[in-house]
Amino acid sequence: MIISLLVLALAVRLGYHMVIKSEEYAIKAVRQQTSDSVVSAVRGSILDRNGSELAISVTSYTVWVRPGIVTSNGEDEDEIKANIRSEALLLSEILEMDYDAVYDIITAEKVLIKLAQNVDMETAAELREQRLAGIEINEMASRYYPLDSFCCHVIGNVNIDNAGFSGLELYYNNTLQGLDGRWVTNKDNKRNALAYGTSKYFAANDGCILVSTIDENIQYIVEQRLAECQEATQSDRVMCLIMDPKTGEILAMAQTPKYDLNFPRAPISEEDEALMSLMTDEEKVEHWNRLWRNFNICDVYEPGSTFKLITTAIALDNDVTYPGETFYCSSQEVADWTLKCWYHPRSHGTQTLAEAVKNSCNPVMMQLVRRIGLRAYFAGIDAFGLNERTGVDFPAEGGNILQSINTAGPVGLATMSYGQGIAVTPVSLLTAICAIGNDGLLMQPHLVKAVLDPDGNVIETIEPEIKSRPISAQTAAEVLSIMETVVSEGSASTAAVSGYRIGGKTGTANKPEGGAYSETDVYGSFVGIAPIDDPKIAILVLCDTPKGILYGSQTAGPCAGAIMSDIFRYLNIAPKYSEAELAAINADKLVVPDLVERSVDDAIAELSAIGLEYILTPPPPTSAVVMVVTDQYPRGGEEVSKGAAVTLYYEIIATEDEYIGVDVTENEDASHIPED
Numbered sequence: 001m002i003i004s005l006l007v008l009a010l011a012v013r014l015g016y017h018m019v020i021k022s023e024e025y026a027i028k029a030v031r032q033q034t035s036d037s038v039v040s041a042v043r044g045s046i047l048d049r050n051g052s053e054l055a056i057s058v059t060s061y062t063v064w065v066r067p068g069i070v071t072s073n074g075e076d077e078d079e080i081k082a083n084i085r086s087e088a089l090l091l092s093e094i095l096e097m098d099y100d101a102v103y104d105i106i107t108a109e110k111v112l113i114k115l116a117q118n119v120d121m122e123t124a125a126e127l128r129e130q131r132l133a134g135i136e137i138n139e140m141a142s143r144y145y146p147l148d149s150f151c152c153h154v155i156g157n158v159n160i161d162n163a164g165f166s167g168l169e170l171y172y173n174n175t176l177q178g179l180d181g182r183w184v185t186n187k188d189n190k191r192n193a194l195a196y197g198t199s200k201y202f203a204a205n206d207g208c209i210l211v212s213t214i215d216e217n218i219q220y221i222v223e224q225r226l227a228e229c230q231e232a233t234q235s236d237r238v239m240c241l242i243m244d245p246k247t248g249e250i251l252a253m254a255q256t257p258k259y260d261l262n263f264p265r266a267p268i269s270e271e272d273e274a275l276m277s278l279m280t281d282e283e284k285v286e287h288w289n290r291l292w293r294n295f296n297i298c299d300v301y302e303p304g305s306t307f308k309l310i311t312t313a314i315a316l317d318n319d320v321t322y323p324g325e326t327f328y329c330s331s332q333e334v335a336d337w338t339l340k341c342w343y344h345p346r347s348h349g350t351q352t353l354a355e356a357v358k359n360s361c362n363p364v365m366m367q368l369v370r371r372i373g374l375r376a377y378f379a380g381i382d383a384f385g386l387n388e389r390t391g392v393d394f395p396a397e398g399g400n401i402l403q404s405i406n407t408a409g410p411v412g413l414a415t416m417s418y419g420q421g422i423a424v425t426p427v428s429l430l431t432a433i434c435a436i437g438n439d440g441l442l443m444q445p446h447l448v449k450a451v452l453d454p455d456g457n458v459i460e461t462i463e464p465e466i467k468s469r470p471i472s473a474q475t476a477a478e479v480l481s482i483m484e485t486v487v488s489e490g491s492a493s494t495a496a497v498s499g500y501r502i503g504g505k506t507g508t509a510n511k512p513e514g515g516a517y518s519e520t521d522v523y524g525s526f527v528g529i530a531p532i533d534d535p536k537i538a539i540l541v542l543c544d545t546p547k548g549i550l551y552g553s554q555t556a557g558p559c560a561g562a563i564m565s566d567i568f569r570y571l572n573i574a575p576k577y578s579e580a581e582l583a584a585i586n587a588d589k590l591v592v593p594d595l596v597e598r599s600v601d602d603a604i605a606e607l608s609a610i611g612l613e614y615i616l617t618p619p620p621p622t623s624a625v626v627m628v629v630t631d632q633y634p635r636g637g638e639e640v641s642k643g644a645a646v647t648l649y650y651e652i653i654a655t656e657d658e659y660i661g662v663d664v665t666e667n668e669d670a671s672h673i674p675e676d
Contacts, residue, residue: 040162040180040204041207042057043162043178044177044208044209044210046168046176046209046210047210048214049211051211054147054150054214054216055143055155055261056143056146057142059140060140061123061137062137062138063116063117063136064136065113065134065135065136066112067107067108069134070087070133070134071107073087084107087106088102090132091106091132091135094126094130095123115135118142143157143158144262145157148260148261149258149260151223151254152258152259152292153253153258153292153296154212154253154447155261156170157264164177168210168394168447171393171394175208175451176210178454180204207454208453210452211449211452213249214251214253219251219252221252221570225240225559225566226240229541230256233543233546233547233555235543235544235547236544237255239256239426239544240253240540240559241253241296241426241430241540242537243430243434243537244536244538248443248446248464249449250392253447255294257269294394295426296427297427300424302419302510302523303429304418304420305419305508305509305552306506306507307418307422307424308357308365308417308418309357309483310381310433311369312353313476314376314470317472317475320368320371323353327352327353327363328350328351328363330347330363334410334411337411339414339415343361351364353482354482359491360505362418365417366414369413374408375405377413377417378405381402384435385432386424386428388400390444392446397427398425402416402423403421426540426542427445429540430445430527430538435471436476436479437503437538439473439476440471440472440473441468442466442470444467480532481503482503483528484532486506487504487528492505494553495528495561495564497565498575498581498584500530502530502531503530503532504528504529506524506525506557508523521545522545523543523544524552525542526556526557528560528564537567541556542556589639589641590639590641590644592634592646594635594637595648596636600616600628600650601627603632603648604648611643612644612645613646614646615647620650620652626653627651629650630650631649632646632647633647
């Protein structure tokens with residue numbers, strides 16, 4: 001009876017598990033016996049417009065651990081503990097991780113947990129050789145930036161999971177990241193594949209390739225010149241944006257300081273490292289966000305006098321003035337305020353509109369905006385796209401802060417005319433200026449020109465898009481002509497490049513501070529278009545809080561001129577010199593003397609006397625005292641600029657030892673031997 005009752009109870013219990021609980025156990029069995037691994041998609045590359053790689057994906061490895069297997073690896077409790085300690089020690093040594101951290105991870109109460117990411121091939125191979133319990137290694141593609149900090153504020157970076165975190169990496173994340181695949185296999189309790197199990201492999205779809213509008217060579221020029229400008233002006237930072245006015249393509253965009261894309265959280269200098277050592281975690285996050293933030297698109301600033309080009313264009317297009325009309329520079333009574341020219345208490349006197357822009361005269365802008373009227377002026381601002389975001393393909397674009405048409409009033413309208421009391425993003429201002437260089441057509445700014453599939457086939461081409469026509473072609477030509485006089489004769493002459501027609505405008509805008517304007521903190525800027533006869537580039541340079549000289553003409557202007565000069569050479573745009581420029585160039589030219597068969601000492605003396613430098617090649621031995629020039633470059637008779645270096649090739653006639661006791665009177669070349 002007892003046996004029968006026990007058998008009956010066992011049968012009932014067995015039936016309960018086999019029938020009622022069967023589905024639950026089946027699911028658990030599948031989970032225990034199934035290994036579901038992620039097959040990472042390769043993130044698409046980011047290229048410059050000429051195909052140079054700016055961001056690529058490289059193979060790395062991720063180490064996973066199944067703590068349940070680690071904590072059951074052994075015959076008894078003592079052996080299990082010993083095995084866990086041994087495995088934790090090996091893993092910490094191979095992966096160069098803290099032992100306690102590794103121990104906590106491999107004994108965690110989780111089914112599967114990530115132990116290490118971005119492990120290189122050698123380390124992964126060493127781990128595999130150890131055949132450690134519960135350890136799985138997956139191959140994945142991680143992000144790598146071949147040029148380190150180059151173009152960092154445009155490209156952006158990715159997070160630890162290889163997803164876009166900032167810049168183009170974030171904006172085009174869905175395009176770049178692709179779709180991960182999976183590898184599903186049946187395994188035993190030691191994670192070995194079952195002979196009778198199934199295996200399913202779902203291939204990953206790799207991400208697409210972005211072809212950006214950035215020109216690597218122009219970007220390099222800009223970054224080099226910005227570094228020089230920051231050092232020369234001691235600005236807090238310097239920014240530059242370059243666009244093609246006819247297409248809206250952004251050719252270069254940079255700012256200082258830069259950061260390493262491969263190590264975005266690393267200190268950028270010893271000073272930065274010292275500051276970060278004193279920061280809390282929250283302060284570090286704020287610091288990194290400021291470092292990574294792209295000022296050219298995400299932030300606003302008061303444009304100051306550069307905005308006078310917009311006011312002038314609207315006035316000309318509304319036929320309320322013409323370039324030759326004369327105005328008088330005097331303080332203006334606006335409502336209850338007296339608004340003065342920056343030149344006050346002096347006056348520009350009587351001047352034409354073109355001269356007023358060249359002189360950056362505030363009262364003339366106030367007179368113009370009164371003629372235009374509130375609604376017509378705001379309509380012109382709208383047509384230039386300044387009342388809305390540009391829609392550039394970049395995350396977190398800032399919004400312009402302008403006077404409201406309902407609340408601006410006479411004073412707000414007057415100050416707005418010369419760029420005060422408003423704030424714009426650099427990209428929105430330069431986009432508007434580009435319309436002046438594109439026969440009055442406003443283009444959509446963009447940073448990507450094509451999307452390719454993983455095999456390099458074109459999927460999508462981003463064509464230039466016309467947004468509006470804020471001004472007529474005639475008005476655009478008139479404003480360009482005025483801009484040219486500002487560079488050739490006015491305050492922007494520091495941006496002039498000999499042989500090229502350049503139009504531009506400088507600006508010096510004091511920063512708002514405590515309800516007033518700071519006397520020392522300014523944005524010095526230059527905006528320009530070149531060449532005027534066939535615009536290829538539009539440029540904006542900003543110096544944030546320069547020290548010493550504050551004016552944009554002395555801070556941003558020279559930097560912009562240097563950048564344009566380098567770009568003209570890169571684009572093979574030949575100079576067209578005026579007679580005055582040719583005369584100035586020729587006045588600085590020197591004819592190289594013929595120095596072959598002369599003693600090196602005589603050659604050096606003659607070069608120094610006429611203002612030329614020299615290079616001896618190869619470097620002479622210290623014992624050589626008599627050397628004769630055998631060849632030179634440039635050749636005798638060629639013209640070079642003053643201060644240029646002439647390379648001298650020589651032959652050693654006598655060393656110091658050989659020279660002692662030589663009777664120079666019997667030497668045919670005695671005249672070439674120094675008397676000393």
